[in-house]
Amino acid sequence: MTTLELDEVTKAFPPDVVALDRVGLRVERGELVAIVGCSGSGKSTLLHLMGALDTPTAGSVRLDGTDLTALADRDLTDLRARRLGFVFQAFHLDDALTATQNVMTGLLYAGVPRRLRRSRALEALERVGLAHRARHRPQQLSGGERQRVAIARAVAKDPVLLLADEPTGALDTASAEVVVGQLEQLHRDGTTVVIITHDVELARRAPRRVELRDGRVTSDVAARPVVVG
Amino acid sequence: MRGQGEGLLRGRGRTRVGRLSVTDLLEVGTLGLRTRRLRTALSGLGIAVGIATVVLVTSIPASSQAALERQLSDLGADLLRIDPVQGGEELRTLPQQSMGMLGRVGPVTRAAVVANTHAEVRSNPHRLVADGALTALALDGDLLPMIRARVAHGEMLDGDVAPTVVLGSSAARRLGLERLPAEPVTIDVGGVPFRVVGVLAPTPLAADLQTAVLVDWGDAQRWLGFDGHPTVAYVTAREDAIEQLRPVLAATLSPQQPGRVVVSRPSDVLGAKAASQEAFDGLFLGLAGVALLVGGIGVANTLFASVLERRRDIGLRRALGAQRTSVGAQFMTEALVLCLLGGLAGAALGALAAAWWAQARGWPTVVPATVVVGGVAAALLTGAVAGIAPSVRASRLPPTVALAAD
Ligand SMILES: Nc1ncnc2c1ncn2[C@@H]1O[C@H](COP(=O)(O)OP(=O)(O)OP(=O)(O)O)[C@@H](O)[C@H]1O
Ligand SMILES: [Mg+2]
Numbered sequence: 001m002t003t004l005e006l007d008e009v010t011k012a013f014p015p016d017v018v019a020l021d022r023v024g025l026r027v028e029r030g031e032l033v034a035i036v037g038c039s040g041s042g043k044s045t046l047l048h049l050m051g052a053l054d055t056p057t058a059g060s061v062r063l064d065g066t067d068l069t070a071l072a073d074r075d076l077t078d079l080r081a082r083r084l085g086f087v088f089q090a091f092h093l094d095d096a097l098t099a100t101q102n103v104m105t106g107l108l109y110a111g112v113p114r115r116l117r118r119s120r121a122l123e124a125l126e127r128v129g130l131a132h133r134a135r136h137r138p139q140q141l142s143g144g145e146r147q148r149v150a151i152a153r154a155v156a157k158d159p160v161l162l163l164a165d166e167p168t169g170a171l172d173t174a175s176a177e178v179v180v181g182q183l184e185q186l187h188r189d190g191t192t193v194v195i196i197t198h199d200v201e202l203a204r205r206a207p208r209r210v211e212l213r214d215g216r217v218t219s220d221v222a223a224r225p226v227v228v229g
Numbered sequence: 230m231r232g233q234g235e236g237l238l239r240g241r242g243r244t245r246v247g248r249l250s251v252t253d254l255l256e257v258g259t260l261g262l263r264t265r266r267l268r269t270a271l272s273g274l275g276i277a278v279g280i281a282t283v284v285l286v287t288s289i290p291a292s293s294q295a296a297l298e299r300q301l302s303d304l305g306a307d308l309l310r311i312d313p314v315q316g317g318e319e320l321r322t323l324p325q326q327s328m329g330m331l332g333r334v335g336p337v338t339r340a341a342v343v344a345n346t347h348a349e350v351r352s353n354p355h356r357l358v359a360d361g362a363l364t365a366l367a368l369d370g371d372l373l374p375m376i377r378a379r380v381a382h383g384e385m386l387d388g389d390v391a392p393t394v395v396l397g398s399s400a401a402r403r404l405g406l407e408r409l410p411a412e413p414v415t416i417d418v419g420g421v422p423f424r425v426v427g428v429l430a431p432t433p434l435a436a437d438l439q440t441a442v443l444v445d446w447g448d449a450q451r452w453l454g455f456d457g458h459p460t461v462a463y464v465t466a467r468e469d470a471i472e473q474l475r476p477v478l479a480a481t482l483s484p485q486q487p488g489r490v491v492v493s494r495p496s497d498v499l500g501a502k503a504a505s506q507e508a509f510d511g512l513f514l515g516l517a518g519v520a521l522l523v524g525g526i527g528v529a530n531t532l533f534a535s536v537l538e539r540r541r542d543i544g545l546r547r548a549l550g551a552q553r554t555s556v557g558a559q560f561m562t563e564a565l566v567l568c569l570l571g572g573l574a575g576a577a578l579g580a581l582a583a584a585w586w587a588q589a590r591g592w593p594t595v596v597p598a599t600v601v602v603g604g605v606a607a608a609l610l611t612g613a614v615a616g617i618a619p620s621v622r623a624s625r626l627p628p629t630v631a632l633a634a635d
Pocket of ligand 2: 043044045165
């Protein structure tokens with residue numbers, strides 16, 4: 001089953017930037033896809049469109065069979081709340097909240113009843129191996145641990161698609177290794193994952209690698225047979 | 230995976246997710262306040278000052294009024310006044326024996342009577358026109374201490390053989406005799422020269438005495454041909470007996486028709502008059518309004534700064550599925566909670582300051598509840614108005630732009 005389907009997607013920013021140029025891409029359920037490309041090639045723009053954070057200038061984006069281009073902002077938001085998980089390079093954790101509370105924020109807008117949020121947040125922290133850091137605040141955690149909290153926040157609601165924009169961009173090699181391992185584990189557990197990365201090593205490990213250049217897909221290679229969940 | 234098989238937009242037609250419950254909203258909306266305490270305190274202070282001013286400037290006059298009322302009612306709480314009900318052609322009076330009759334009523338401690346002699350008062354015998362506004366009242370009994378009258382100049386009536394008179398405070402002013410000259414002064418009452426021996430200080434418990442010249446009962450009968458019928462009677466009694474005493478006094482003076490006399494308590498009338506006076510000072514209320522306006526601008530300013538600073542947080546929340554309205558509501562909650570706290574603190578502060586002020590003057594502390602409630606409501610309203618623009622700004626921030634902010 002196709003989780004994500006982009007067809008002739010173009011994104012232009014006024015006055016004259018064409019960030020994505022007629023991009024076509026299909027991501028099957030359970031896949032792990034790495035999107036690579038040099039700076040300015042349109043990776044983040046692509047992730048925004050995949051994640052219903054923005055709408056294309058032309059073409060269509062279908063998530064789980066629903067055409068996103070036809071949806072109003074509140075429906076797109078609804079969709080993000082229920083179906084999508086995001087991981088960003090800069091973590092975007094709230095320094096005032098504990099790890100658990102940060103993960104709970106990921107469930108707040110997903111319609112998870114209040115009383116279930118804590119236990120589900122703790123489950124998610126356990127999945128990324130940070131159950132023992134549940135009460136710690138971001139400043140008390142290493143960069144790698146912070147990113148794992150962010151991953152827990154993204155996956156706590158069991159998204160159909162996990163989108164990560166440079167998840168290891170701010171991490172040292174050892175931390176990056178752990179974070180990548182975590183994302184791979186989520187993939188093995190059945191989550192569909194799209195990772196944007198500069199990290200050549202990470203990209204090489206991915207079962208499928210899509211390369212962008214100047215807003216176009218220049219290569220799309222499966223290193224191993226595509227895993228269909 | 231959880232929920233994978235369900236339709237993508239199963240939320241349609243129901244409450245949309247991403248819309249927060251009140252508890253969640255309060256939690257999210259106070260996050261910014263809890264993490265930036267100094268800023269919260271400072272911008273809350275702006276509101277607090279406004280509300281404190283409102284509470285203070287209304288409580289001080291209210292306390293002062295209460296003090297005045299208490300003072301007035303303390304002053305003459307034991308005093309009752311009996312008037313015949315006027316009606317028809319003839320002027321009604323009280324029985325000649327009124328004073329004795331009243332004195333025999335159990336709880337009555339003192340009784341006195343006053344009569345209008347209807348004698349004309351002139352400043353000197355050569356003046357042809359009588360000063361019509363001044364009445365000549367005859368006193369019997371120990372009235373002056375009962376109504377707490379104080380002699381401002383000179384002395385009280387002393388039952389002298391020669392006709393003497395004491396002037397009420399307004400009457401003295403009218404006659405140009407506020408200060409008694411060293412040499413004896415006489416005025417003409419009913420064609421008889423009366424020597425002025427004293428001037429009374431104002432007597433709020435018996436205002437009709439202020440515009441009168443007061444003569445001794447015996448003098449009035451001897452010199453003014455007065456018939457001895459009192460027109461007003463006063464008694465003092467134990468305060469706890471005052472209420473039961475009213476019908477008894479009426480029945481005593483008018484056994485056949487108790488309705489023909491009215492018994493009143495002068496101190497009540499004074500208290501009510503004092504209470505009805507305007508208790509709010511418009512100028513200070515205006516200042517309080519300005520303080521609140523400045524406080525509101527401060528809150529709006531703080532919120533705008535907060536929205537700018539928290540763009541990434543807003544972007545993250547939008548990415549996590551927060552609706553525009555939820556983001557807007559988050560900042561509106563922040564504005565409302567901030568102003569509510571400021572309002573409550575201000576009301577408490579204003580009440581404390583009013584209490585301190587009143588205490589220092591020995592007044593009872595009166596903080597009008599309507600002002601406290603109204604003040605807190607005004608603070609909330611300020612928050613709502615101040616919160617609109619920042620909330621709209623926050624809710625309109627596109628998620629991609631917000632996430633990219635540094
Ligand atoms: N909001 C915007 N307005 C105008 N131009 C934009 C906007 N967002 C992106 N662009 C442009 O679109 C192109 C693609 O940007 P994008 O952020 O997708 O690149 P990227 O591949 O993620 O780069 P990096 O690896 O540096 O993050 C760039 O030329 C960028 O300047
Ligand atoms: Mg990028």
